Amino acid sequence: MHEMGIAMQIVEIAAASIPKNVENIQVERVNIKVGKLSAVVPESLKFCFEIVVKDTPLSGARLVIEEVPVVARCNECSAEWTITGPVFTCIKCNSGSIQILSGRELDIVSIEIADP
Amino acid sequence: MEIKVVRKVLDVNDTMAQQNRSRFADEKVFVLNVMSSPGSGKTTTLVKTISRLLPEIKCAVIVGDICSTIDADRLSVTGVQVVQVNTDEFGGDCHLAAHVIGNAANSIDLEAVDLLIVENVGNLVCPAEFDIGEDARVVVLSVTEGEDKPLKYPLMFRVCDAALLNKTDLLPYLEYDKNDAVKNILQIHPDMSVFEISAKTEEGFEPWIMWLKERVKKKLA
Numbered sequence: 001m002h003e004m005g006i007a008m009q010i011v012e013i014a015a016a017s018i019p020k021n022v023e024n025i026q027v028e029r030v031n032i033k034v035g036k037l038s039a040v041v042p043e044s045l046k047f048c049f050e051i052v053v054k055d056t057p058l059s060g061a062r063l064v065i066e067e068v069p070v071v072a073r074c075n076e077c078s079a080e081w082t083i084t085g086p087v088f089t090c091i092k093c094n095s096g097s098i099q100i101l102s103g104r105e106l107d108i109v110s111i112e113i114a115d116p
Numbered sequence: 117m118e119i120k121v122v123r124k125v126l127d128v129n130d131t132m133a134q135q136n137r138s139r140f141a142d143e144k145v146f147v148l149n150v151m152s153s154p155g156s157g158k159t160t161t162l163v164k165t166i167s168r169l170l171p172e173i174k175c176a177v178i179v180g181d182i183c184s185t186i187d188a189d190r191l192s193v194t195g196v197q198v199v200q201v202n203t204d205e206f207g208g209d210c211h212l213a214a215h216v217i218g219n220a221a222n223s224i225d226l227e228a229v230d231l232l233i234v235e236n237v238g239n240l241v242c243p244a245e246f247d248i249g250e251d252a253r254v255v256v257l258s259v260t261e262g263e264d265k266p267l268k269y270p271l272m273f274r275v276c277d278a279a280l281l282n283k284t285d286l287l288p289y290l291e292y293d294k295n296d297a298v299k300n301i302l303q304i305h306p307d308m309s310v311f312e313i314s315a316k317t318e319e320g321f322e323p324w325i326m327w328l329k330e331r332v333k334k335k336l337a
Contacts, residue, residue: 002209002210002211002242002245005209006125006126009125009126009128010125013121013123013125013127014121017119017121018119019119031118032125037270037271037274038245038271039241039242039244039245039271040245086266086267086268086270086300086303086304087303087304088270088274088303088304088305088306089303089306095306096302096305096306096307097306097307098306100274106124106125106126106245107122107123107124107125108121108122108123108124108125109120109121109122110118110119110120110121110122111118111119111121112117112118112119113117113119115117
């Protein structure tokens with residue numbers, strides 16, 4: 001629901017990462033990671049990015065999203081597994097004391113610029 | 117050529133949230149972020165909660181809505197300081213961001229406050245993603261919303277410390293499986309505190325008020 005704001009943040013951070021000393025840079029890709037547990041819908045984010053990116057130094061860039069699975073570790077028995085459904089108890093010992101190792105990401109990884 | 121960036125998209129918000137957190141620590145103010153879907157009874161719950169906390173715990177409220185001051189008007193009957201934030205000035209945002217809380221807190225006399233309650237914009241999705249510098253998060257879920265809501269909005273139920281299952285006075289009129297709802301909450305967040313309450317009749321309020329008081333006093337100590 002807030003994908004437009006997220007897209008604007010991505011463009012702002014990515015634009016600030018463009019090297020200052022090179023002219024006519026074309027940013028081709030912005031690579032980001034989105035955890036499956038984050039409140040962001042990848043398709044909506046791509047749609048918003050396409051709108052927001054116009055008339056910015058990133059004009060024409062593509063947003064490439066790597067979705068990160070929700071991985072948990074049990075604090076009791078140290079089991080590690082990927083959570084695919086809405087159950088957050090240990091698959092081995094049923095303990096509720098778990099850590100979420102990944103799945104909350106909303107990170108910009110890199111930008112890719114065209115070779116001059 | 118690939119240029120590494122490696123930054124969190126919500127970096128700016130997270131930094132602001134940390135600034136809020138250290139400011140609230142300096143001022144010895146406990147901040148409670150209250151979230152829910154629209155119409156779950158947040159405002160009524162807070163009016164009744166504040167009435168039970170006063171005068172022992174001095175409260176103030178920041179209330180967020182896309183527009184209108186209806187909730188602020190309702191909350192002001194408690195006599196506490198209330199600041200209404202309308203997010204339509206920020207593009208109709210579906211949540212309160214950390215900088216908005218920072219600004220709103222400027223118009224509150226924090227020295228005279230023990231507990232700052234933030235009534236977030238009614239929405240079970242976005243507010244879960246935004247740290248505002250709070251000490252505890254609570255989600256209000258009413259029995260008219262269906263038992264499956266925790267399963268549909270897992271992030272919200274993962275990030276909250278307690279759930280208030282509200283409007284239990286309506287249970288005799290509904291085909292609602294309360295045990296199933298509690299089971300679903302605990303399936304998402306096994307060590308969550310769940311309080312069954314009726315904001316209308318105030319049934320079940322005592323354990324919830326004790327839970328909150330204990331946390332506020334711990335911070336003030």
